[in-house]
Amino acid sequence: MNWFMLLFMAIYVVLGLALVVKAKRFNSISCNPEPEKSAEFNEKLNKLACLRIEIENMPAGYRKVKAQEMWLKELNTLMASDDQHRQPAENVVQFRHINR
Amino acid sequence: MQYSHFLYELNNYVWLGYVLALLATYLLNIGNRSYYIAAIIVVISTLVMLVIEPIYVSLGKDYPWFVWNFWYFTWASIDILSALLIYMQHRKERVRFGFVSISCIITFVALCIVQSLRHLDMVVMGTNLMATSFKVLVNSFSIGFLVLLLHPAYSTIKHRFRKVLMQ
Numbered sequence: 001m002n003w004f005m006l007l008f009m010a011i012y013v014v015l016g017l018a019l020v021v022k023a024k025r026f027n028s029i030s031c032n033p034e035p036e037k038s039a040e041f042n043e044k045l046n047k048l049a050c051l052r053i054e055i056e057n058m059p060a061g062y063r064k065v066k067a068q069e070m071w072l073k074e075l076n077t078l079m080a081s082d083d084q085h086r087q088p089a090e091n092v093v094q095f096r097h098i099n100r
Numbered sequence: 101m102q103y104s105h106f107l108y109e110l111n112n113y114v115w116l117g118y119v120l121a122l123l124a125t126y127l128l129n130i131g132n133r134s135y136y137i138a139a140i141i142v143v144i145s146t147l148v149m150l151v152i153e154p155i156y157v158s159l160g161k162d163y164p165w166f167v168w169n170f171w172y173f174t175w176a177s178i179d180i181l182s183a184l185l186i187y188m189q190h191r192k193e194r195v196r197f198g199f200v201s202i203s204c205i206i207t208f209v210a211l212c213i214v215q216s217l218r219h220l221d222m223v224v225m226g227t228n229l230m231a232t233s234f235k236v237l238v239n240s241f242s243i244g245f246l247v248l249l250l251h252p253a254y255s256t257i258k259h260r261f262r263k264v265l266m267q
């Protein structure tokens with residue numbers, strides 16, 4: 001019984017360490033805030049950056065293609081809402097390139 | 101009074117400090133979403149532990165076997181569940197992990213490791229080598245949480261102080 005509990009706790013420790021690594025990775029995929037932009041703009045951009053990684057991890061198929069289209073649409077809408085980003089952003093082009 | 105005993109007594113009042121730190125941060129509007137997620141989970145998980153502890157102590161008289169085996173396991177479970185909740189809530193809301201939230205996750209995982217080692221030391225091996233170090237570690241982590249929850253307050257004070265000096 002004691003060893004059984006200990007085994008469970010060892011699983012907890014492994015799970016916890018994996019969580020720390022995943023959290024660090026989650027942070028590294030989030031884009032850096034642009035100081036000249038508003039907090040709202042940076043927040044939306046950050047959410048899109050996180051969403052992009054989720055889409056990249058999705059299995060190939062119809063859902064992934066649709067999610068990519070939605071992502072590009074949302075990013076273009078965000079960029080168009082800002083005067084300094086009327087042109088499609090560089091990372092949109094990169095994302096298209098990755099998917100081909 | 102020994103350091104470990106002093107910290108053990110102090111731990112009962114630390115939870116109140118968590119609540120006050122969270123309230124102060126909220127009222128002064130100096131916290132971000134990531135901070136609030138971590139702080140609320142820390143406050144709730146500590147409260148759960150504070151509520152469970154006397155129940156376990158009273159159960160110990162009638163069911164000593166149960167308490168003996170599940171004592172450290174329960175705290176380790178709550179710690180890991182708290183870390184998991186902080187992580188999942190950030191993922192759900194797609195919020196970047198702030199300094200406080202990532203530190204809280206690391207502290208919860210460290211606490212889980214300490215509880216597991218204590219279970220091995222006390223229950224499995226029966227050596228009781230970690231008697232003092234366990235008390236010191238657990239209570240130091242509790243005070244560490246308080247320091248973390250106060251982070252927005254003292255970083256704001258530091259920022260304002262620097263602003264005044266620059267003028």
